[in-house]
Amino acid sequence: xxxxxxxxxxxxxxxxxxxxxxxxxxxxxxxxxxxxxxxxxxxxxxxxxxxxxxxxxxxxxxxxxxxxxxxxxxxxxxxxxxxxxxxxxxxxxxxxxxxxxxxxxxxxxxxxxxxxxxxxxxxxxxxxxxxxxxxxxxxxxxxxxxxxxxxxxxxxxxxxxxxxxxxxxxxxxxxxxxxxxxxxxxxxxxxxxxxxxxxxxxxxxxxxxxxxxxxxxxxxxxxxxxxxxxxxxxxxxxxxxxxxxxxxx
Numbered sequence: 001x002x003x004x005x006x007x008x009x010x011x012x013x014x015x016x017x018x019x020x021x022x023x024x025x026x027x028x029x030x031x032x033x034x035x036x037x038x039x040x041x042x043x044x045x046x047x048x049x050x051x052x053x054x055x056x057x058x059x060x061x062x063x064x065x066x067x068x069x070x071x072x073x074x075x076x077x078x079x080x081x082x083x084x085x086x087x088x089x090x091x092x093x094x095x096x097x098x099x100x101x102x103x104x105x106x107x108x109x110x111x112x113x114x115x116x117x118x119x120x121x122x123x124x125x126x127x128x129x130x131x132x133x134x135x136x137x138x139x140x141x142x143x144x145x146x147x148x149x150x151x152x153x154x155x156x157x158x159x160x161x162x163x164x165x166x167x168x169x170x171x172x173x174x175x176x177x178x179x180x181x182x183x184x185x186x187x188x189x190x191x192x193x194x195x196x197x198x199x200x201x202x203x204x205x206x207x208x209x210x211x212x213x214x215x216x217x218x219x220x221x222x223x224x225x226x227x228x229x230x231x232x233x234x235x236x237x238x239x240x241x242x243x244x245x246x247x248x249x
Contacts, residue, residue: 005074005075006046009023010023031043035066035067035070037063038063038066038067040052040067040070040071042070042071042074042076045076049117049145049248050145050241050244051071051074051076051077051078051079052071053079053080053081053141053237054067054068054071054078054079054080054081054083055080055081055082056080056081056082056083056084056087056105056107057082057083059087060087061086061087061089061090061091062090064080064083064087064090064091065090065091065094065095068080068091068094068095068098068109069094069095071109072095072109072111075111075112076111077108077109077110077111077112077114077144078098078107078108078109078110078111079106079107079108079140079141079144080106080107080108081105081106081137081141081237082105082106083100083105083106083107084105085100085102088100088102088107091107091109092107095109097109097110097111101136101140103132103133103136104133104136104137104139104140104236105133105137106136106137106140106141108140108144110144114143114144114145114146115146116146116147116148117145117146117147117244117248117249118145118146118147118148118174118244118247118248118249119174119247119248119249120148120173120174120175120247121147121148121149121150121172121173121174122139122142122147122148122149122150122173122174122175122176122177122243122244122247123149123150123151123152123169123170123173123175123176123177124136124138124139124142124149124150124151124152124176124177124179125152125153125155125163125170125176125177125178125179125186125190126151126152126153126154126155126179126180127154127155127156127157127178127179127180127181127182127186128154128156128180128181128182128205129153129154130181130203130205131153131179131180131181131203131205132153133236134179134201134203134234134235134236135151135153135177135179135201135236136236137236137237137240138177138179138201138236138237138239138240138243139151139177139236139240140240141236141237141239141240141241141244142177142240142241142243142244142247145240145241145244145248146244147243147244147247150169150173152166152169152170155186156180156182156185156186157185157186157189160189163186163189163190167193167194170190170193170194171193171194171195171196173194173196174196174197174246174247175196175197175198175199175243175246175247176190176194176196176197176198176199177198177199177201177236177239177240177243178190178191178198178199178200178201179201179203179236179239180200180201180202180203180216180220181202181203181204181205181206181210181213181216182205182206182210182215182216183206183210183215183216183219184200184202184215184216184217184218184219184220185219187200187220187223187225187228187230188219188220188223188224188225188228191223191225191227191228192225197227197229197246198225198227198228198229199229199230199231199239199242199243200220200223200228200229200230200231201230201231201234201235201236201239202216202217202219202220202230202232202233202234203216203233203234204233204234212233213233213234214233216233217230217232217233229242
């Protein structure tokens with residue numbers, strides 16, 4: 001349940017259009033729904049402003065559909081990350097509002113358009129085309145949190161002039177998410193050019209010595225530019241949430 005729905009319910013009780021007993025019936029499962037294999041946190045949006053998000057890996061399509069149904073029943077938007085096409089097909093078959101973005105491996109069930117809460121634009125900058133999947137996970141997450149997102153792809157350091165051509169747009173953003181694999185140099189370059197917070201996302205893109213993104217992660221953690229914040233390897237979702245919290249009005 002989101003704050004607006006709870007406020008409306010309390011108003012109905014106050015006006016007498018809903019009885020206290022009816023309101024109690026609605027509220028009794030407010031903390032969580034126990035599905036047996038999962039306990040769906042209905043209180044999370046009230047606490048944090050973002051409903052519970054479903055991590056698709058390790059769950060069956062049927063489990064994802066059931067969890068999504070519990071979230072949707074509370075008039076909350078659904079985000080499923082790390083979901084493959086087969087599981088997404090089960091979701092889109094169950095809910096007409098469901099939408100699958102294959103490149104991001106994310107699915108959404110939008111019950112109501114996200115309320116705009118961002119005070120500015122979040123820029124999501126991907127170093128290479130191979131980083132777009134993680135970048136899109138971040139962008140979709142930020143958008144579902146009610147933010148305006150500007151996407152910029154394939155502007156890595158191997159052709160730095162591509163980045164400079166968009167410097168003004170990046171500098172105008174309130175928060176910048178920079179996604180990069182290989183040696184992970186791009187976040188340091190971007191952070192040295194602008195005054196906005198930079199959230200760096202290392203990806204597992206790269207050859208053997210990149211150690212599945214560890215090289216990029218360590219490079220970002222060791223950035224010589226002060227104030228760069230780093231999330232875990234391939235964690236576009238975490239970056240999107242962090243950017244959304246920073247950008248919240």
